[in-house]
Amino acid sequence: MRVLLVDNDDVSRVLMQHTLERNGFDVMSADNGNSALEMLLAHEGPCIAIVDPATHGSEGLDICREVRSSSNNPSVYMILLSSREAIEDMVTGLDAGADDYLTKPWNPKELAARLRVGERSLKMHDSLLRQAHFDPLTKLPNRAFLNERLAACAKEARENPGYQFTLLFVDIDRFKMINDSLGHSAGDELMKRISQRLLQVVRSRKTFPVGDERRRLGNGPSDMVARLSGDEFVVLLDHFADLEDGVQVANRIHNSLEKAFQVAGQEIFLSASIGISTSGGSATEASEILRGADNAMYKAKLLGRARSEVNAPTGNTAAVNRLKLETDLRRALENDEFEVHYQPIIDLNGCRITRFEALMRWRHPELGLIPPVSFIPLAEEIGLILPMGSALLRSACQQMQRWNSQFSNSVPATMCVNISPRQFIEGNLVRQVTDTLTETGLDPKLLELEVTENLTMKDAGLAGQVLQELSDAGIAVSLDDFGTGYSSLSYLLRLPIGTLKIDRSFVAGIEQSSESLSVVQTIIALGHNLGMKVIAEGIETEAQLSLLQMLKCDFGQGYLFSPALEPSKASEIFAKDRVDGPISGIYAMSQGLPATWVF
């Protein structure tokens, strides 16, 4: 227990400190009222303050009044220690808010007894405060605590235009059914696990501070996860001005709850409906903002559960659009709206198709064909990239196997498939790839996985391990977008990488910029010196092609040859290449146009 001594009489203070320390108290000391008040406002946890009522600066009685009138209701047990023995002085002290009154000289045994009373009182105060503010099952803040905090946040938002907060109303889907079937004891256990997962996705402390502990935490953002009742939670995102950020946290909650819960020997899968609202709109009262989130949650339930909905005041269109895109994306996976297109990669020396890069396209029922840049980042963020990537890999391997069987007399081509960071980190990639190869019958040598330079640098240890396992399984790896990251060459040398892909930004500049030309030349020389092949991306002009051929670049791809084509058109081009030999103007031909250039 901490004790703060406030006395400008050095003799008293020295003796008191000695006695308290001998009795195991953690003693803080102040010789004037102002610094004492500062310490009382900044200290951690409950505290006993022994204050001389006539302390200089801010008088001891003022300290009592300040502490007692503080809205934070700090856990401080105040003992006045005075040289004045008159009854009036004692009454004045107790009326000012002191819990006890002692006179000098004090007796050590009497003091120890009074301190024990103080400790008991503080414990009781803390216990009552916790009972009033926390849910006994999950230990999360309860509705009362949330309301208290919400009111403070709403007030802050009204008074300070720079401050906003966001609320997520989280309702666990079909929890009653789970509770009824598992029994209430298992239901309680599940509720505790859910609470833990919710806490993991926000910037919240596991134990939320009460009373004066709150002041200690200062003004930094502090999110709160509160349990309202049964299966309802509210997440308060402090200092969140952007509703889109709220959507991202909601996505993290969806992802977190998707993972199976192990309770009572059973594997339980859950989802949640989440309503999101923010303080930025017309609603300024805490209850209105909470009601907005609640309404949005009900909308999410009505629209099929396991989703988020935004209670969007004007000005939140970006967040609404994003949420719509996310919903469409989830539906697209169920409705098989993704297509794999194939872009030929040409051997710049022999002028033949040697590889295809498999690229995902989304055929949106209303918006038509959507390029990857518009949806892959979101899919990556919300975790959909894992099933999407898996489907892409399977389709690409099946297609390549089909083509190579079709032209079994020719040199087989290789299929290149991009791997996202999330697949690399979470997806048990090696197992997934080898299973797919077994399932489709494609020779591992005819599959090349493309990983980005940044991905390999982000977690070098993991990258090295996974790439080595892929290499051991006979699967080649190429380094995509090379030159845009910050690869260490010594590190690069150690990785089992077979091919470097020069980023299109360098290729685009080689006609006009000697710097770009030098970079491309250097990458090609580097790749060859390390025993790698080099592919140039984004070749669009004949001049670029000529320069790359001159620099002995091995392979190229780009609109000069062909964009990514849907499977039937890609089949046609591949067939012509394999049957007729080197072809001219692949792209032009695929479009039924006259060839614009000749290999």
Place this chain on the structure above:
Amino acid sequence: MTPNLETADQVAVDLSELLTRLEGDRDLLQVLYDTFADQSEQTLKNLQFASQRDNFLDVQRHAYTLQGAFATLSCLRAKACSARLERAASRYDREAVGRELKRLEHELGIAYAVLERACMEVAA
């Protein structure tokens, strides 16, 4: 000057009571005495300075501070004297303040002597 009966009847320093409260810890007594000597010398100067300028508020404060120290060290007469000084200052009674301050200087000298001797006895 007529001696104050209350002051005259009291023991200057109740060493027995003090040592009981300190549970016989004579090292602690030495620490307290050293602290007291440093503090009281400065506080007395502050008192004299405030008294010369009729700064009764400061006289009250410093007298109160000394009261605490005297009480802690069982210096009964000095404590009573500083209490009277504080009260006199609260009445803005310049004459009484001057009188009690002189008595306090006297009692302080006695308190020093008794406590110092007690500490020396300990050391011996």
